[in-house]
Amino acid sequence: MIYYVEDDDSIRKLALYALHQQGIDAEGFSCDSEFKAAVARRVPDAVLLDIMLPDTDGLAILRRLRSNQETATVPIMMLTAKDAELDKVVALDDGADDYLTKPFSLMELTSRCRALLRRGGMNKKTPDSMKLAGIELSPSHRRATVDGKELKLTLREFDLLEYLMRKPGTVFSREALLRSVWGWDFDGGSRTVDVHVQTLRQKLGDHAHLIETVRGVGYRFAEVGE
Template identity: 50%
Template structure:
């Protein structure tokens, strides 16, 4: 699946149509809020991302993607009318894999998409798996098991669990979890973290006991 975040309807529909005609699954979004809602349900193989967007610009979207464990290596190609060298460097420095300036030809875009997907497959690092007691987590295959029971998590719950497992023994404050997983902070937002931790513990069953509350600070998973 390829996601296209582009507020120009004519460009978005043409790109989706062209990708689908090449045998690829594609879904388009005109607002970041729609994109993030879809990301909650699952991560695509590639994102085509415009810079000039309503709600939040594409560079901010890219920064959030790169800050989250589950999407930090997700291939992203910027599609934008900004074509100066400075703009290209800025996008690439923020973690974009490629940069296509508008107007662009569909044949060129398809070639860049295929190249990005091929490189992602060739260069994908062997993700470490995590085990703690009966809990098993495979970030690469998006698998969570409690003993022989498969556990279904939302994207945010999965990202929180991966972060805690990856840094076992490290205490994360609620603000740190918000900034890393959600990419924002606002008054009362710590409630969001608490709710996700509670549902995560419930879904993990007995394995959920490994997520410890550090009173007055935040949460951690014991390294033992």
Template identity: 50%
Template sequence: MIYCLEDDESIRELVTYTLNTQGLEAQGFSKPSEFWEAMQKSIPDLILLDIMLPEEDGFSILKKIRTSSMTKRLPVIMLTAKGSEYDTVRGLDSGADDYIPKPFRMMELLSRIRATLRRAGDEEAAIEEYQIENLYVCPSRHIVTVDGNNITLTLKEFELLCLLLAERGTVLTRSQLLDRIWGYEFDGESRTIDVHIRTLRQKLGEAGSLIKTVRGIGYKIEDADK
């Protein structure tokens, strides 16, 4: 089940209709109060969340979802008319799994939803631990520390860091990163990867310098002995 919290009736009905006809059961809500009432009865597999809503804004709702032990890992995709880089960063930094500005294409939305659901259903965790200089990462326990201090990352930031570590020494293009983390092909001038790299470096502090930019290509983390 997918919940769509969207106060624009035309968008809400189009999204839920399309999802239901594509084999993805969906239910729409126009108000946060209706959404929270449904959440008390049943937790969905994924949430499509607008930002500008009556009663309560989407950022507040996302924060509540991420602070609850029952829903902290529940996939959330934000659908919003707020498409500036600031709003994108804020949404992703608040824990959104993806952020799609309006107007969006329905086939792209379906692709991103399916990719997010696939990742959420894959419970296989890596056993390997990574220690490079002052950075320590344990994927299976979802632990990241710098100089022994715990670092809090969003799910996408964590997945991006783990991928760069798993492929350390290899330059990964923006297209490869987008496809392997978000599950869809690189499209035009998307800045999704650059935004995530920027915030990831900021959160890692001094260890952020381990993530190298390869001009005109992408990003990499060097082997420990480089």
């Protein structure tokens, strides 16, 4: 989830529309008070932050986020009409990860947002191993076993299984799986996901039922205990 703090309604709505069209989950706020309340409810994966805001200076918000343990590592990109070199230097020195000057192209905005989200993913600590219903994965070693027997999975099969297992019970559309497992630049169709799910189920054998098909939507890993 990306939070975008921008007091100009037209710019904010247009940017959010562009992000949503690219499958990026984003929410907009017109002022710091709205943004602060949202962060208290849920810490975002990345933040787009305008410098000139009606109630609080964007740089002050940036410093506040960096001083808070929960938001200290959240990737932040500053968006502003200011193009002075000093503003850019100050923002970066205060902890901003990126800086984009208005007017900006929506294509560049979405591209930089994807980079922010990737950076945020690298900052998050993920477990070295996970085990559900007899299936055990070790992402760092790229190793998978079922009831102690090693599985020979392709790169995509492993990534797909790992992605589903990280959120058991959560339904993912084929499009969402393509973006998250294959990447934004992959130009194949959703049939690719179906094929990989089929081969993955074959390799899982008696555990194939754990990858459930949700008709008309996509797939999920069954919500079961060990």
